[in-house]
Structures are given as C-alpha cells and as structure tokens.
Amino acid sequence: MDYSSFLKTAARVKPSARQAEFLKNPFYAFVHFSPNTYTGREWGLGNEDPAIFNPTELDCDQWVEAIKSAGMTGMILTAKHHDGFCLWQSRYTEHCMKNSPYKNGRGDVVREAAEACRRGGIRFGFYLSPWDRNSRYYGADAYNDYYKNQLTELLTGYGDIFCVWFDNACGEGPNGKKQVYDFDGYIELIRKYQPNACIFNDYGPDTRWIGNESGTARYEEWMVVPHELCFRAEKQTEGPLTEGSLNGIYNTWGDLGSQELIRYSRGLAFCPSEVDMSIRPGWFYHPEEEPHSLERLMRTYMTSVGGSALFNLNIPPMPSGRFDPRDVQRLKEFGDALKEAFGQELSVPHTVAREDVSETQCVFRIDFAEETAVNYIALCEDISQGQRVERFVIESDGSRLTDGTTVGNLRICPLKGAKTRQLKLWIVAARDHVPSLDIRLY
Numbered sequence: 486m487d488y489s490s491f492l493k494t495a496a497r498v499k500p501s502a503r504q505a506e507f508l509k510n511p512f513y514a515f516v517h518f519s520p521n522t523y524t525g526r527e528w529g530l531g532n533e534d535p536a537i538f539n540p541t542e543l544d545c546d547q548w549v550e551a552i553k554s555a556g557m558t559g560m561i562l563t564a565k566h567h568d569g570f571c572l573w574q575s576r577y578t579e580h581c582m583k584n585s586p587y588k589n590g591r592g593d594v595v596r597e598a599a600e601a602c603r604r605g606g607i608r609f610g611f612y613l614s615p616w617d618r619n620s621r622y623y624g625a626d627a628y629n630d631y632y633k634n635q636l637t638e639l640l641t642g643y644g645d646i647f648c649v650w651f652d653n654a655c656g657e658g659p660n661g662k663k664q665v666y667d668f669d670g671y672i673e674l675i676r677k678y679q680p681n682a683c684i685f686n687d688y689g690p691d692t693r694w695i696g697n698e699s700g701t702a703r704y705e706e707w708m709v710v711p712h713e714l715c716f717r718a719e720k721q722t723e724g725p726l727t728e729g730s731l732n733g734i735y736n737t738w739g740d741l742g743s744q745e746l747i748r749y750s751r752g753l754a755f756c757p758s759e760v761d762m763s764i765r766p767g768w769f770y771h772p773e774e775e776p777h778s779l780e781r782l783m784r785t786y787m788t789s790v791g792g793s794a795l796f797n798l799n800i801p802p803m804p805s806g807r808f809d810p811r812d813v814q815r816l817k818e819f820g821d822a823l824k825e826a827f828g829q830e831l832s833v834p835h836t837v838a839r840e841d842v843s844e845t846q847c848v849f850r851i852d853f854a855e856e857t858a859v860n861y862i863a864l865c866e867d868i869s870q871g872q873r874v875e876r877f878v879i880e881s882d883g884s885r886l887t888d889g890t891t892v893g894n895l896r897i898c899p900l901k902g903a904k905t906r907q908l909k910l911w912i913v914a915a916r917d918h919v920p921s922l923d924i925r926l927y
C-alpha cells in the first residue's frame with residue numbers, strides 16, 4: 486500500500502452509531518459513593534460492616550440539580566466499588582443495601598439515582614468494579630458468573646443505561662487470589678440488554694481512558710488509534726504499513742495516533758478518550774478536601790471536551806447523602822462560566838467561504854460585516870466520516886493568531902477577544918479530502 490492510500494484508509498475509520506451518539510454529549514458526571522464515604526478510605530478493604538453505610542438525608546434530586554447546573558448531561562454512579570458493597574438490593578450477596586440501616590434494609594441507591602436522573606432529564610449509567618475485595622468467589626470462575634449476574638440486575642432493572650464503566654483494577658480478593666476477568670462475556674451481556682450503552686474500559690470497546698486522573702488531556706488527541714491499544718474495540722483496517730511493532734503501547738503514551746505511530750499498527754480502531762477527574766483530590770468524600778478552582782475546571786473542559794475527548798467529572802456525596810455545598814457552588818460557577826463563554830454564538834453578521842487549495846488542504850474565509858472581537862472559535866469535523874484534520878492555522882487580517890493539530894469531535898481555540906474583520910482558517914494537512922467543518926464563533 487502506498488502512503489497516501491494508507492492515510493486515506495486511516496481517514497475512513499468510523500465511529501459506531503452508539504459512539505457517534507455518545508460524542509454529542511461529551512460532558513457528564515461520576516458519583517463515587519460507598520462505605521468509603523464513611524471510613525475516609527479511597528479503596529475499601531471489603532470487610533466493612535454494611536451498617537456503616539447510612540445516608541440519613543439522601544437526596545439524589547439534589548445531585549441531579551447540581552450536575553445540571555454545570556451543564557453535564559449524565560451521571561455514572563459507583564453501583565459497586567472495589568470494596569464489593571452493592572448500592573442496590575442484589576440477590577447475589579448480603580454485602581449490599583439489604584444490611585444497611587437505610588430504609589431498614591430496603592433502600593436502593595441505584596434506583597433513587599436512576600429515577601432522579603430520569604426526572605431531571607439526564608442520562609444514567611453505572612460503574613460496576615470488577616475488582617471485588619469482598620466476594621468469596623473472587624479468584625475463581627464462579628466470580629465471573631457472580632459479576633455477570635450483578636450486571637444483569639443492573640442492566641435489566643433500571644431503565645436505559647447510557648454508559649457502563651469498568652476499569653482494569655485487579656488486586657487480590659479476600660482469599661488472596663486475583664481474578665481473570667471475562668471481559669468478552671461482560672461486553673456480550675451489555676450489548677444484549679443495553680445495545681445503546683457505551684462501554685468504557687481502559688482498552689475500549691467504545692471509549693478509552695485518557696491515561697491519568699488529573700484532567701490532563703493530550704494536545705493532539707486522535708479518536709482513531711491502534712487496535713494494539715484498544716483491543717476490545719472493532720479493528721477496522723489491516724496493517725502495518727511499515728514493519729515494526731507497537732508492543733507495550735499504553736494510554737499514558739504522549740502520542741497514540743500520529744502518522745509516525747499508526748504506520749506500525751496492525752490495524753486501527755475508533756475509540757475516543759475519556760478524561761476522568763474528581764472535583765476534589767479524592768474520588769470519595771473527605772471533609773478536609775476542597776473543590777478544585779474554577780480556573781482548573783475550565784482549563785480541563787477546554788482541553789478535554791474542547792480537545793476531542795470526553796469529560797467525566799466526579800462529585801462525591803457526603804455521608805449524609807447530599808453533595809457538599811462547596812461543590813454545589815463550584816458546579817454552578819462552572820456552568821455559569823461555560824454559559825458565559827459558549828451560551829451564545831456571535832451575532833455579528835458574517836459569511837463563511839471555503840476554497841480548496843489541493844485535495845487535502847483548504848481555506849475557510851470568515852468575513853465580518855464590521856470589526857468584531859472573537860473570544861473562541863470552535864471547530865467540529867463531521868466525524869461520521871472519520872477523523873481527518875492533522876494541522877490547521879488561524880489568521881486574522883493576515884497575521885497568525887493560533888494553530889493546532891487535530892480537530893475531531895470538537896476543537897475549541899481561545900482567541901482572547903482578538904479584534905478582526907476577517908479570519909482565515911487554513912487546513913494545512915488532512916488525511917483525505919478535507920471534511921465539511923462546522924465552525925462556531927463566540
């Protein structure tokens with residue numbers, strides 16, 4: 486295969502319908518709630534007494550309201566974390582709400598959260614930790630059945646699920662053994678009962694881990710990545726173009742999608758990355774911690790959602806079962822700041838004209854009726870066609886304002902109120918014919 490056909494093949498790696506749908510709402514919430522909330526731990530030991538889990542003022546509507554105030558459109562609840570405690574009435578274990586004093590052992594936090602999401606018009610999903618430090622089955626085949634039984638309870642009892650989240654954490658269980666997870670079996674079950682749910686795992690199939698928990702996204706983020714990395718996603722091409730190997734590729738690598746890298750891949754997959762970060766240092770609630778600054782949250786949004794990734798922001802409920810007022814306030818400030826920045830597109834009349842320069846280069850000329858201050862320009866590729874743009878430059882009245890590499894799902898470029906009569910967006914390199922681009926000005 487010659488180099489240009491290789492790039493065209495890479496440009497044609499496409500999202501599934503479920504991924505394309507998911508990418509339309511890239512900002513959603515994580516909620517970490519478990520016995521850890523009452524012990525101050527981040528990873529529970531698995532031998533916690535279920536009686537300590539006792540939210541006396543549980544208010545999932547308060548969660549949903551706070552989540553919505555930040556502009557988030559979904560919630561993923563830790564139905565079970567590594568400590569193995571189940572936030573619902575599981576038939577398969579006693580280590581669950583049945584033995585919590587909450588509602589005299591009849592409580593179901595998963596149900597309350599799912600119903601609050603439905604009432605509030607946001608999507609609901611769950612995290613079911615494969616690592617389980619409580620289950621006596623852990624370390625044997627029986628554990629995979631146990632896990633699948635619990636998955637089935639969650640997939641069939643709580644309405645539409647938009648995301649099933651699981652990591653690869655695999656420590657020792659109560660009997661000192663580690664587990665070989667049947668991820669293929671888990672995925673099959675999710676597809677069977679909730680075919681529209683996106684599945685997050687470090688290695689795909691539908692979304693993948695950004696590689697850190699500090700909210701740091703890559704400057705150049707590709708949704709088209711080597712199947713060697715996302716081996717649970719569908720392999721859509723053959724390879725390699727150049728003999729070599731990508732052994733050892735991992736989410737923490739700085740480059741996961743450039744031409745220089747993918748030429749060694751044995752096949753490419755479509756798998757967007759998710760930035761997962763907590764609003765505070767810990768995933769679970771610790772009263773002494775403070776929420777991150779508004780500035781940090783905005784920066785993370787700009788580089789994740791605004792850098793073609795997804796943003797899953799965790800808010801940990803307090804032992805009472807409510808969000809901390811400090812977090813509620815920060816979420817509201819965050820939502821207000823996002824509305825202020827992106828609530829309304831520029832109203833100054835302008836025209837956009839496209840001129841193709843070569844097969845893979847073009848220029849968009851934006852002419853304003855009058856001199857206009859532009860804070861942001863946001864670009865979106867038509868990703869149903871794949872991801873193509875590799876480099877772009879933005880000029881104002883002949884001088885360079887900014888430049889960048891990938892566009893993908895969304896690229897937000899801050900222009901800091903630059904005053905201009907004419908902007909030019911040069912697409913300097915693309916993997917195939919430059920796709921139709923949606924250009925928004927703020």
Ligand code: FUL
Binds near residue numbers: 528761
């Ligand atoms: C990790 C877990 O070990 C952390 O406790 C947390 O749940 C984070 C979101 O995922 O794998």
